[in-house]
Amino acid sequence: MAPSTASRVLGRTPRPLPSSVAASLADAFLASEIWAKDQLVEAGAYVMGARRRWLSPLVGDVLASFARPPVDAPRLLTSVILRSPDFAEAVRKADERRSPLRIHHRVVGPSASQQPSGALPRIDSIPDLAALLDLDVGRLQWFADTKHWNRRARSGALHHYRYEWRTRHGRIPRLLEIPEQRMRRVQRSLLERVLGLMAVNDAVHGFMPGRSAATGAARHTGADIVISLDLTTFFSRVTGGRIYGTLRQSGMSEPIAHVVTGLCTNAVPPRVLAAMPPGGSSDERFALRRALATSHLPQGAPSSPMLANLAIRRLDSRLTGWADAVDATYTRYADDLAFSGGPRLAKRPDAFIRGVQRIIEDEGHVANPHKTRVRRQGVRQSVTGIVVNQRTNVSRDDYDRLKATIHNCVVHGPGTQNHRRLDDFRAHLLGRISWVESLNPQRGEKLGAEFLRIRW
Structure with a gap:
């Protein structure tokens, strides 16, 4: 009898790796209409081309690990098959006989995500x-x-x-x-x-709609002590x-x-x-x-910013809990961490910072020791560059620099002040004025009045 086309293809198919065999079995198991031993053994026999003796105990291991089909985790199912002693023994014996396990049929396994929460779309495939x-x-x-x-590829357009x-x-x-x-x-x-x-986490104020450096800084106004750290x-x-x-x-x-x-x-x-x-x-x-x-x-x-916020939710939760333990407030804007509080935090800030550093390192990050700051009342307290002593405010240095730039634009023309050669220097200045106004309306109003005197 002449070999079929499928047989000729199988004859040329390279020896499959055990991981490929395990993945094919996982797909077949997931495609089975009934998640029960007899049906899964039949599904495995279809993949292997025959009802192998080791399939029954392998299916037993799978059912012991998964009470229902793990349609959202085919790779996990594959790893369970690979770790099964019965599958490993079948691979070893096949190698000894120099007759490796072969895949006779492949089945496309189903894939489904869990029901997401809120407005998240469900993506099954x-x-x-x-x-x-x-x-x-x-x-x-x-x-x-x-x-x-x-x-690994050479540098190029692709x-x-x-x-x-x-x-x-x-x-x-x-x-x-x-x-x-x-x-x-x-x-x-x-x-x-x-x-x-x-x-x-609610402590996050960076790269979130309706939140900003200003909203984060506002959480720390009027505190006895403000502590800032930076992640490297x-x-x-x-x-x-x-x-x-x-x-x-x-x-x-x-x-x-x-x-x-x-x-x-x-x-x-x-x-x-x-x-x-x-x-x-x-x-x-x-x-x-x-x-x-x-x-x-x-x-x-x-x-990247949103994914970073999502990926370090555990860090944010732990730092929030650490701050709550001393009646303190915690916020994060990207890699800038800020804590503020009253007498309990002000009493032992060094011990508190050591605890923060342990949590940060435990979560796989590192705090920059050169950027850790402790500011008590009586000195300028700032969070992400925003002054927070009594209320949010722009720093005096930043205000004076912007005021001088606008004044020079009035006297010498805006072209003399666009040192970075921005395409829309006018919009750039308006944005900086709006930022000041959001923190200190009176100062913003003064800058806005001076801006109107510029000849564009």
């Missing part, structure tokens, strides 16, 4: 995600780059990011990872349609693994969370790391290179 982002599946997979081909090192005097340099225009559009769509709908290499320390875990906790299925993580994280190519300019200690430089070389949130992507 990769095609669903692609449609939500106005992409086809192939283009979605290309943007996600879950295999990190971009990191790369998703361009890189700019920024030197900082006496400090470790900063790397901007700027998504190219198409990638930026995808990330912004994901932010608007999915990520921006997720809930964050904030975005690069939020790993792809942490993002994936955050998305899974939100109800996304494993395949969806895996692709979304790929869309929003990046691993920097070696050629870029090799070009790191001078700055910082050897330990700081090593830590930064190691963080950038692995999957992390890129500083420069529109989705």
